[in-house]
Amino acid sequence: MSTLLRLATAGSVDDGKSTLVGRLLYDSKSVLADQLESVERVSRDKGLGHVDLALLTDGLRAEREQGITIDVAYRYFATPQRTFILADCPGHVQYTRNTVTGSSTADVLVLLVDVRKGMLEQTRRHLSVGQLLRVPTVIVAVNKIDLVDYDEARYREVAAEIDHVAAELGVPNLVTLPVSALNGDNIVDRSEKTPWYGGPSLLELLEAVPPETEVDDQPFRFPVQLTIRPQEAAVDPQYREYRGYAGQIASGVVRPGDEVVVLPSGRRTRVAGIDTADGPLDEAFAPQSVTLRLDDDIDISRGELIASVAGAPTPTQDLDGMVAWLSERPLRVGQKVLVKHTTRTVQGIVRDIYGKLDLDTLAPAASETLELNDLGRVRLRLAAPVMAEDYTTSRRTGSFLLIDPQTGGNLAAGMVRGEQAFADGAAVEADSVLNWSI
């Protein structure tokens, strides 16, 4: 069975990321002849002596003209074991916004470092973002190893530097390896030029990365997307009385007969059936999209959460979280926003900005506003409760968007912090809250 792995790539300018992505696609035979011809033609037109694999990924006119990458691009390649979705995040323009976007869905973050330059400020920031977004595995490809004559000592030096920073930031699963994207060393096949390395190639690593946490260990969470009630529209008369709750399982496993609680109301009931268009299921698990029927004829609508009874989240109107600010207009205390958490969108007001993170150290610093690409911690008061959980325990029920009520645009990506760090409405002392770890 082929499984899906989502990865994001990030790197600084000129560290060869587009070449690496091009190489992965090319060597895994995901680039087709007409695409390659077009890249060869453009390379010739630009007077390059070699085929510029970066052109495979830079698709927009402005990107080709200016030799830059503007926006996150998605690429696809597959091996017999795995299908990969690659979010290619550009390194310079709005890199925080792009890396946050790419990392939000990634199982693996692949960072590029130029072996001649070692850790740069931006590498550190990318590692920080990956850590904040809880990407389960980070791979650092130390690139351009050919340009230092495949020198083991230089590689070890850079790898040690990376390990040191990763330890400082608390990155749990990090692997480094030496590569040359230009020549294909250690990308798909192990290179003979780095006998001192002896580890797996990048593609081998990607094939071996374990999937996200085992769903059996997670509590069941099911944000209701919509109620399915065909009534007289039902083609088949047996479904005229049908009432089911459609959604995608955010975490855990569910079986008919399970006792569940519906939040925020707190009513308890049992799962009567798990339906799909292909027939009923004996069990379902994250991230399946299914429709649940419940024992009691209770009225549930979009935005409510069906959860396992043990350890169910406490609905709250106070949301404490880390946000990545994505808008040109700065965030201020008192600002009104819409908060989209799972399938529920509620009004909110920014009560506090506790400060922002210094991305080089992940240390907090006082700040009264958050500007584009800032990461900071805020407290919001909501017009209706949400069933938020700590982001570190669940990326699905721990994430939220801040939306501009006027334009409808996305203002920020949010990550819920803590088992509610404070009681409803209680005063929060800034000093104590600023003293946070991630």
Add this chain to the structure above:
Amino acid sequence: MSIDTELPTAAGVTQPEAPTHQLSHLQDLESEAIHIFREVVSELERPVLLFSGGKDSVVMLHLAVKAFWPAPVPFPVLHVDTGHNFPEVLEFRDRTVERLGLRLEVARVQDYLDDGRLLERADGTRNPLQTQPLLDAIAEHRFDAVFGGGRRDEEKARAKERVVSLRDEFGQWDPRNQRPELWNLYNPRHRPGEHVRVFPLSNWTELDVWRYIEAEKIDLPDLYYAHDREVFLRDGMWLAVGEVSQPRGSEQVETKRVRYRTVGDMSCTGAVESDAATVADVIAEVAVTRITERGATRADDRLTEAAMEDRKKEGYF
């Protein structure tokens, strides 16, 4: 084309092979697409699905049926008709709409040519002419979400497209100013006059679409499978002989065993030589092919490096 290769294991969609709690990649993609349909239908008021009878739109409609079962699909379908149709595809379109009890809206390029709002192009292709009728239909019916079968693997401009993608009041796509799309939190909000295009198949590849067609036993127009057809060679593509596509000058008509990888304006959609008569044959063929489906079969995408990007900016799907 010789076909001898070891295929990656084709995963069934409805039955995982082991009792572990892990989805196959096709199940994962299916679940994601259903989630996208349900989100957009819940948050917006007047969605519509672009349906041409082409394989991607057929798969998309199949997913829509699954997303809302046992309720009927809660939106109409829209066909932007170039007037240059393969007859069997139109017939398939009508049969499908009837079977599912859907409302079909048709926006006709021909109407625009007849009253002079659009002019026929020198090269005769009508694919680029679809933009205006599409935008007018969106405005007339006040559609606020338009589901399209576009995939990011199709074309390099599409690789940068969002799943839920904002269009301004002129229907324009601004690739430099797209909303960041995070986690699975899709945001289809927009101002009056704007709308969103939604691509539930964003993360699918051509091979995924075919594997899904196999796993779900989805019916397609016959021209996707090998058949004998009168064709002639133009610009390296086999074009079908038909009302709107006639050989010129020295172009010789031959009977070839062909199939179509995409279905569009008949006058500029090329057939590929193929013996792939079944879904399994097609999967084997697609798995080893060395040319992208648009590169192989779409004359209009060969015009310039950025032909698709330019059309998309103007409001094309």
